[in-house]
Amino acid sequence: MLPVLELRKISKRFGAVEVLSEVSLQLFGGRVHALAGENGAGKSTLVKIIGGVHQPSSGSILKDCEPITLGSPLESRHNGIAVVHQHPALFPDLTVAENVFIGQQPRKGGRIDWPFMLERASDLLARLDVDVSVTAEVRHLGVSERQAIEVARALAIDARVLVLDEPTSALSGNEVVRVFNLIERLKAEGVAILFITHFIDEIMKLSDDVTVLRSGKHIATDTISAFTPETIVRAMIGTKLESFFPKEAVAIGDVKLRVEGLTGAGFVSDINFDVRAGEILGFFGLVGAGRSEIAGMLFGITPPERGRVSLEGEELRIRSPAEAIRRGICLVPEDRHRQGLVLPFSIRANESLPVLRALSGLLGKIQRSREEAIAREYANKMRVVSSGIEQTAATLSGGNQQKVLLAKWLIPNPKLLILDQPTRGIDVGAKAEIYRSISQLAATGVSTILISDDAEELIGMADRILVFRGGKVAARATRGGFDRAELLLAAAHVPASAADVKVHKE
Amino acid sequence: MKAALASAWASREAKLLVALLAICLAITLREPRFLQASNLEQVALSGTLVCIVALGQALLIIGRQIDLSVGAIVAWSAFVSALWLSEHPDSPLAVVFVIGIAVGTALGAGNALLAAGLRIPAIVATLGTLAIYRGGIIVYAGGRQISATILPDKYGAVAQTHILGQSPLVWVALALTVVLGWLARNTRTGRNVYAIGSNPEGAEFAGIGVRRHVALLFVLSGMLCGLTGVLWGARFGTVDAVIAPDLQLQSISAAVVGGVSIFGGSGSVYGAAIGAAIFVVLQNGVQLLGFDQFWIPALLGVAILGTVLLYSRLANRSGASTASNRSSGRGKVAR
Numbered sequence: 001m002l003p004v005l006e007l008r009k010i011s012k013r014f015g016a017v018e019v020l021s022e023v024s025l026q027l028f029g030g031r032v033h034a035l036a037g038e039n040g041a042g043k044s045t046l047v048k049i050i051g052g053v054h055q056p057s058s059g060s061i062l063k064d065c066e067p068i069t070l071g072s073p074l075e076s077r078h079n080g081i082a083v084v085h086q087h088p089a090l091f092p093d094l095t096v097a098e099n100v101f102i103g104q105q106p107r108k109g110g111r112i113d114w115p116f117m118l119e120r121a122s123d124l125l126a127r128l129d130v131d132v133s134v135t136a137e138v139r140h141l142g143v144s145e146r147q148a149i150e151v152a153r154a155l156a157i158d159a160r161v162l163v164l165d166e167p168t169s170a171l172s173g174n175e176v177v178r179v180f181n182l183i184e185r186l187k188a189e190g191v192a193i194l195f196i197t198h199f200i201d202e203i204m205k206l207s208d209d210v211t212v213l214r215s216g217k218h219i220a221t222d223t224i225s226a227f228t229p230e231t232i233v234r235a236m237i238g239t240k241l242e243s244f245f246p247k248e249a250v251a252i253g254d255v256k257l258r259v260e261g262l263t264g265a266g267f268v269s270d271i272n273f274d275v276r277a278g279e280i281l282g283f284f285g286l287v288g289a290g291r292s293e294i295a296g297m298l299f300g301i302t303p304p305e306r307g308r309v310s311l312e313g314e315e316l317r318i319r320s321p322a323e324a325i326r327r328g329i330c331l332v333p334e335d336r337h338r339q340g341l342v343l344p345f346s347i348r349a350n351e352s353l354p355v356l357r358a359l360s361g362l363l364g365k366i367q368r369s370r371e372e373a374i375a376r377e378y379a380n381k382m383r384v385v386s387s388g389i390e391q392t393a394a395t396l397s398g399g400n401q402q403k404v405l406l407a408k409w410l411i412p413n414p415k416l417l418i419l420d421q422p423t424r425g426i427d428v429g430a431k432a433e434i435y436r437s438i439s440q441l442a443a444t445g446v447s448t449i450l451i452s453d454d455a456e457e458l459i460g461m462a463d464r465i466l467v468f469r470g471g472k473v474a475a476r477a478t479r480g481g482f483d484r485a486e487l488l489l490a491a492a493h494v495p496a497s498a499a500d501v502k503v504h505k506e
Numbered sequence: 507m508k509a510a511l512a513s514a515w516a517s518r519e520a521k522l523l524v525a526l527l528a529i530c531l532a533i534t535l536r537e538p539r540f541l542q543a544s545n546l547e548q549v550a551l552s553g554t555l556v557c558i559v560a561l562g563q564a565l566l567i568i569g570r571q572i573d574l575s576v577g578a579i580v581a582w583s584a585f586v587s588a589l590w591l592s593e594h595p596d597s598p599l600a601v602v603f604v605i606g607i608a609v610g611t612a613l614g615a616g617n618a619l620l621a622a623g624l625r626i627p628a629i630v631a632t633l634g635t636l637a638i639y640r641g642g643i644i645v646y647a648g649g650r651q652i653s654a655t656i657l658p659d660k661y662g663a664v665a666q667t668h669i670l671g672q673s674p675l676v677w678v679a680l681a682l683t684v685v686l687g688w689l690a691r692n693t694r695t696g697r698n699v700y701a702i703g704s705n706p707e708g709a710e711f712a713g714i715g716v717r718r719h720v721a722l723l724f725v726l727s728g729m730l731c732g733l734t735g736v737l738w739g740a741r742f743g744t745v746d747a748v749i750a751p752d753l754q755l756q757s758i759s760a761a762v763v764g765g766v767s768i769f770g771g772s773g774s775v776y777g778a779a780i781g782a783a784i785f786v787v788l789q790n791g792v793q794l795l796g797f798d799q800f801w802i803p804a805l806l807g808v809a810i811l812g813t814v815l816l817y818s819r820l821a822n823r824s825g826a827s828t829a830s831n832r833s834s835g836r837g838k839v840a841r
Contacts, residue, residue, distance in 0.1 A: 301711070322713040331711070339711045342704045344771055353701060353712040356694040364693035408712075 010059035034207035038427035052076035082154030092139035097121035144175035245460030253277030262307035265293035267471035282462030328415035343394035348375035399430025554679035557782035560760035562727030564778030570770030577753035578639035583735025606736035614728015618721035647747035654743030703770030
């Protein structure tokens, strides 16, 4: 079999920095090729070269064994290459059909040929087995449906090569299944698929071939049967994994936080749990199960309607984040760009933001030397890789931004730290740093609530796990009795997935 | 210290000062009358009034707010304080200032109530109060005009006397610029305002009372407008309900020309003050150079767009040169 698209010894330099060095890759029709690597391994640069955004410094690109150049995104499209990005760049106020054909609307006599466009869009969506109306506005759709529209957009140009850049990182369990089905379908139609993901499980499940990159270099390419999850991760990070989850044995102390009958945010009802000193309590569930809402209630973002919350035996009525911080509750929010960091601010100014009151003196003047000292101390503690504490947060990699975010919430010395998806979308190395910090923190007696979609992560880190479904606690498990299959089943009990699909159609 | 001087020189404010001097030079070359003491004094007096309002406007814009009602607030303050003085000519000037500032603060609090309390977007809230406040003062004044002839001389003297060769108004504006600029740059509240303007949701999650800060900014702006109203009467002598009709656009222009990002989160109070100076110098320049008065607004508009375009070009170029340069430049936002 001949490759549909072949990259031969592609190198890419930005100034003096070589981000890709002689990387080769072959994509075959009807096969899914997974691209694995940590953040900064060169995956996105490679995707951008295939998508025509960047041009290689050296090396050649062949389509059906003929050399081609991909000088612009348009040229890539003309060559039958479609790239689906991680966050679908759709137009929320336009209809599904308009989004599918944006920039390439079929025309008749200078006007958009609506009947033809609607019919073609229906056909494409039917081919993907996505059941949405082509006249629905995109803003009413769920994330997996949006992803499907991006794919339909790719199909509208009869793509022979489809690049999926982390298509599942923003999706929850059953939505992921739908994207997987879609990939299987396209594969059966003979499309060559390049699949980029952080999830090793997805690689094992979905791909036929795997290529691993590390620091811009080609490390390994083989069929999936030649790999195990451990060998892929090892190839990605280079050194042997010792213990990926550095959980320390901690003496669990007295009850710190007690939550009784917590109700609010519209659908969260009657939640009861407690967290002890030094304990890590895991919150597992699908997106929309109510986990972040509970975090929001404890942190004062949306005060609860009913229920009692007490910390160290004292009853709390928290109405604002400022109050939560004063009481010793800190939240590392889910969305680090919108909720977590002020991107134009320096590392220093981001870290000090919650504790400015303590760092300021007469007239509220911020004491710069103290601010710098504390920012530097915690940036070092979190091993933030940067040019210094004055580097702008926006220019850091995702993993380092997450480390800054964690540092920011360690500075107030929380009694209870709530971590909402602290490792989502970051590379293996940064994940390991964050797990290490969480463990160390627990060892000092801090109570932790760890919210995650990743069952593996909770099994590795938590002392107890609560599984949420539809705003209620669906199951509870204690360390030693964790069972991955049981957790998943409790979170995505069959009726829940049916209900989810219905919600999206409304 | 040397490093501090070097970084001050590299700052956007230093570049704006150079631009201001260049504009002055260009005008002088074509029309030497620009440098006459009487002309410079007029420019300085107009500049101070726009400047004081622009300080509050700049802080609002940095915090992702805007106040379109500033002109109407100035009119209220000017009319009420002048009316009171005309009826109580013996009352001390301090009382007049207190009345004017109180009126401005109250109207600013009205904006705060709508924008922070009821969460109406600032541009809509103040579009509403612009009409309400201006309509209100027109009804209240009922066509009355309070002229210098019925006001005691001490009022006008506030603008006309000289301290160290300048009108007291100039010193007031300078002092306010320095104080507010320092507070914005060095205090917790100042830092919080920048955080709110850059990322309101992130600020909320960091425990900052976003609505409290927004309310504070509107009250401060109202207070500054109140002060400006009293000074307005002192400078022009004659006060009625329709004074300062363009002040919202002038103050926003000053802030934008001074490098305050209209999207919030970046810029400085100092920049806005220099922007106000650039604005009035340009205004004076086109008048001096003998352009037909009907052309003046259009020429000013061209000048504003030109300044902003030039400024963004320069910013882009320095941003593209090196990554570290960019990060240090952006870092200034946080200072």
